[in-house]
Amino acid sequence: MAKTYDYLFKLLLIGDSGVGKTCILFRFSEDAFNTTFISTIGIDFKIRTIDLDGKKIKLQIWDTAGQERFRTITTAYYRGAMGIMLVYDITNEKSFENIKNWIRNIEENASADVEKMLLGNKCELEEKRQVSKERGEQLAIEYGIKFIETSAKASIRVEEAFYTLARDIKAKMEKKLVSKLYTPRGGHQLKASELQKKPTSWLSRCTIL
C-alpha cells in the first residue's frame, strides 16, 4: 500500500486526571466534544492527517489510558514520542502545580529532544479561573516551551495548538537532524498482515541440494 503521508509524528498528551486530555484529543481528531467521559477507557490513540506547507503529516496522538491517575504511566508510552502536550486545567491550581512533576517524568522517560508544549485548558470557564494566563506564560518561558490557552469544549485554539507543535517538530526534522533524533528507530512493528506471508523457510525449497 502506498504511503498516504510524508511524515508520521507520535504525539502524547500528559497531565493530571480531569484536565481534559481526552476532550482535547476528541476535539482535534473528530471535532466533537462530550462532557460525559469519566475517565479514559478504551481510547488508545487517535489519528488525524494535517497539511503543513504542502506536506501531509499524519499525527498519531496517544492518550494516557487513565494511567496518569496513580502516576503509573508505562515507560513504553514515551518510546518514540516526538511531541508532548502538557495539559493543565486553568480552573484547577493543583493540575498546574503538577506540570513540574510531569516534566520531570518526561525528562526521565522520553527522548531528551522531544518537542514540548504547555496547554491551559478549559479557558471558557473564565469565572472559575484559578491560574492566570501570565503564570502559564511564565512557566512556559521557564522551560523554554510554547504556551497556549485552549478550550476543547468551546473549540478555542485546539487546532492552533496541534498545528504549532507539528510545525515545530517538522522544522526540527528538516534541519536534517532527524537521523540522530529520537534515538534508534526502525524496529519491526509486528503486524497481523505479516501472518499471511508465505513461510520462506529454506526447508520448503531445500530439496535441490
Next chain:
Amino acid sequence: MDFEFPKEFDVIIVGTGVIESILSAAASRVGKRVLHIDENEYYGGQWASFNLEAIMKLKNSQKERIANKSDSNFLSFGNDLFNIKNIDYKFHVLPKKNKVCSEEKDKEVVDNNLQEVSQDDNEETWDEELLIKTSRKFNIDLCPKLQYARGNFVELLISSNIARYSEYRSVTRILTWLNNHLEPLPCSRSDVFANTRVSVVEKRMLMKLLTSLNDEEKETQNYESKTFKEFLTDKKLTSNLVHYVLYGISTSSDHTQCKEGIQKAKRFLNSLGRFGKTPFLFSMYGSGEIPQAFCRLSAVFGGIFALGQPIEGFALNDEKFKSLTVRSQTIKAEHLVMGIENLPKQFIKSKKHDYISRCILITNKSVLDCEKEQLTLIFYPPENNKSFTTIIELGYLTGTCPNNVYLVHLIAKQDTSPQEDFKHIIDKLFINSYHEMAENNHDKPHILWSYYCSINDSNDVELTEDLPKNIFVCPGPDLDLDYDFSVTKAKKIFNAMYPDLEFLPRAPDPEEIIIGDDEITEEAKEITEEAKEITEEAKEITEEAKEITEEAKEITKEMTEEAKEITEEAEETTENEINDVKNEKQETISEERQHTVE
C-alpha cells in the same frame, strides 16, 4: 497521594511480571474489573529493565515482612525465597579521566544528545563518570529474552493486537563456540552455502537431516528413551554437524531427550525467514517493555494501576481469598493473582531451589567485529562440566545502550556461583581487567563494567495443597530463551478463572472504536425521534377527535334542526288537520243545515 481505590474488583493482581501482566490484559479485555498493583515503583519485577544507576541500586534482599496481626486469617504478602542474590558489580575503567578531559565530557553530555553521539566515537574515553552520565541510555534486563518469530508469544502479540505497543529487532547473527573460536551457526540456506568450514558432503548431510525432522514420528520410533545427541550421533553426522544441530538449532544440551530436541529444532526452523535472517526477535529498549505493553492494554480497557503500593496483606474467609489490604483500605475481589515472590512462605512446598546465573557486561566493542552493528546470539556449549550458556550481545540500535558500547548478557543454569559459572567464557572472549587493557590487546572487547547476580528459576516450584482455590500464583523468570512458557501459564490461569471467556481476543484499532457515549447519544436520538413520532401521532389523533366532535356537533345540529322541522311540520299538520276537521265539521254542519233546509 490522596486517593481511594474502588472497594470491589473482579480480580486483584499483585506484581507486574510478564505472566501477571498478560493476565491483567486478558481479564480487562473481556470486561473484568481489574486492580493491578505492585510494591515496586517500576513495572516488571524481576522481568524489568533498568538503567545503569538503577540496576546498581537493586538490593540483595528485600525487607522481611512480619505479620503484625495475630489473626490467622490475615496473611502478609511476600517471602524471601525469590529475591535476587549474589549481586556484585564493578567498573573496570578509571573513575575519571584527567580534569581537562572530563570537563570537556561534561559539556558534551549536558550540551545535547546530538553532539554526544558523534563525540562518543573515541572509544578510549569511557570512564566511570561518563558511563554514569549516560545511565539513562541503558536498558539493562535482569532477564533478557528473545522471541521465536513463529512462537506462541509472537503469535499472541499479533492476534491480540498488543504488538502495536512495542517494536522489535531481529537477531542478525547466531554464533557458536566451536574448535576454540566463535563461528557463525549456519541457520539459513545461504548461511550453509557461505560457510567455508562445512564441506559439501556435510552440507548435504545437514540438509537431509533437517528436512527429515519434519517426519518426526518415523524418525523417533527407536528413540523413546534416548537423548537427542544419541539420535544425531547415530545419524553418522560429523562432530561439527552434531554441534550445530544440538547446541545451535535445537538449543539443546547433552541430556535433552530426543523428542524434545526434535521439537525444539522444528520450532527454530519454522521461525526462519519470517522477520529476518535468524528465527529470533528482541524487543527494543529491553525485555522490560513486554509486561508494560500488556499493562497498557489492560489500562486501555479500564484496568486500574498503582505502583509503589505498601501492601499489608490479604484476608481469607472459609479458606478462600476475601480481601486485600493496601494503604489501610480493604478491597474485595473474586480472584487474587500474584507473582510467586509475593506469596506467603507457608504455601511454598519445594525445598530445593534452582538458580539462574547471570552476568551483564558493558564492553567497548563486539565479540566479533563487523562493519554493521549486529545483534548477536551466541550458543556457548557445555564445557568441562560447565552448563550450556546463552549469550546475547546488544548494540545501540536496540535502544538498550549508548552508541559505541555493547551490552552483553550471559545466562546459564547456576552450578556454583555466577562468577565461577562464567569465568571460562569471560576469559576466552573478553579482556577482563584494566591492566590487561594496557597490554595493547585490541582483538578482544574490553569490559568496562560487570554485574553478576543469581535469579531464582521458579517455573517448577511446587505449592501446597491448602492454597485457596481463588488464589493464582505466577512463576518468575526462567531459563527459557523466550516467553512461550509464560503465555501457556497465563492462558491456564485465565481458563481456570474464566473458563467460558476468550483469551485475549483481538483488540480493535483506534479507528474501529465507537465511543460508548456516542452510542448513548445515538440511542437518545432514536428515542427522541420515536417520541416525536408519537407526539405527531397523538396530534393527529386529537385532530381526528376534533373532527369527529365537530362532525358529531354538526350531526346533532342537523338532527336538532330536522327534529325542529319535523315538530313544526307536525304542528302544522296538526293545525291543518284541526282545520280540516273543523272544515269538515262545518261542511257537515252546513250539509246538515242544507238537509234540514230541504
